[in-house]
Amino acid sequence: MDRLEVICSRLPRCRVLADVGCDHGYATAYALRSGLCGRAYACDVSAASLKKAETLLQEEIAAGRCVPVCTDGLDGVSDADCVLIAGMGGEEIVGILSRVPLPERFVLQPMRNTEKVRRFLVARGARIEEDFTFEDGKFYDLIAGSGGGGDCYTDFEFRYGRDNLRAPGAAFLKKMRREADVVRQALSSAKEEREALLARLHETEAIIDAIEERL
Numbered sequence: 583m584d585r586l587e588v589i590c591s592r593l594p595r596c597r598v599l600a601d602v603g604c605d606h607g608y609a610t611a612y613a614l615r616s617g618l619c620g621r622a623y624a625c626d627v628s629a630a631s632l633k634k635a636e637t638l639l640q641e642e643i644a645a646g647r648c649v650p651v652c653t654d655g656l657d658g659v660s661d662a663d664c665v666l667i668a669g670m671g672g673e674e675i676v677g678i679l680s681r682v683p684l685p686e687r688f689v690l691q692p693m694r695n696t697e698k699v700r701r702f703l704v705a706r707g708a709r710i711e712e713d714f715t716f717e718d719g720k721f722y723d724l725i726a727g728s729g730g731g732g733d734c735y736t737d738f739e740f741r742y743g744r745d746n747l748r749a750p751g752a753a754f755l756k757k758m759r760r761e762a763d764v765v766r767q768a769l770s771s772a773k774e775e776r777e778a779l780l781a782r783l784h785e786t787e788a789i790i791d792a793i794e795e796r797l
């Protein structure tokens with residue numbers, strides 16, 4: 583399934599959505615046009631990226647339903663009850679969310695360091711309602727939930743994602759099989775390297791023995 587389709591399918595109904603790092607603005611457009619939210623902020627730190635969203639959302643902007651904001655994270659945006667951050671690194675997502683109170687609802691799609699996002703959310707008292715891996719050419723993680731309510735994760739769940747362990751989907755199984763192949767390959771290279779090193783050691787020891795016998 584298309585990455586953005588998966589993300590949009592997880593957006594909850596809300597009053598005001600903030601799409602942080604909106605770039606082209608597709609998710610904002612989806613949320614507004616399907617009536618999921620009453621208003622939306624399309625936010626991006628890059629003016630060039632925001633321009634794309636402004637072009638796509640010109641009708642909604644003219645109607646006062648969408649406000650484009652060129653800003654770092656959620657700086658200057660305070661009344662959103664749902665925050666979407668997709669396509670950014672986990673550390674960047676944590677950085678953005680740590681500067682504000684957790685939103686009532688969130689949908690996050692980190693590109694890497696998902697474990698750091700899970701740990702941050704649980705430490706801040708969030709309740710994680712969805713936490714799964716999906717595939718669209720590559721593997722992606724999606725985390726959705728509420729800013730309050732609290733949650734409890736095991737170390738394994740922090741590392742792999744709770745839904746992936748409780749109700750694994752085909753994408754997660756495929757990802758784990760891929761990971762096992764990578765580890766097997768690394769082990770086999772390590773074994774070959776060890777054997778080559780042992781052969782070199784035996785060779786040099788044999789030369790040393792031969793020289794020492796002549797002394």
Ligand SMILES: C[S@@+](CC[C@H](N)C(=O)[O-])C[C@H]1O[C@@H](n2cnc3c(N)ncnc32)[C@H](O)[C@@H]1O
Nearest residue numbers: 602603604605626627628631653654655668669
């Ligand atoms: C890879 S795009 C993702 C676009 C869209 N959210 C998606 O998932 O398809 C990342 C976007 O995040 C923006 N961005 C990166 N860091 C940001 C920050 N700290 N605050 C706001 N936007 C940021 C970039 O300018 C870029 O447009």
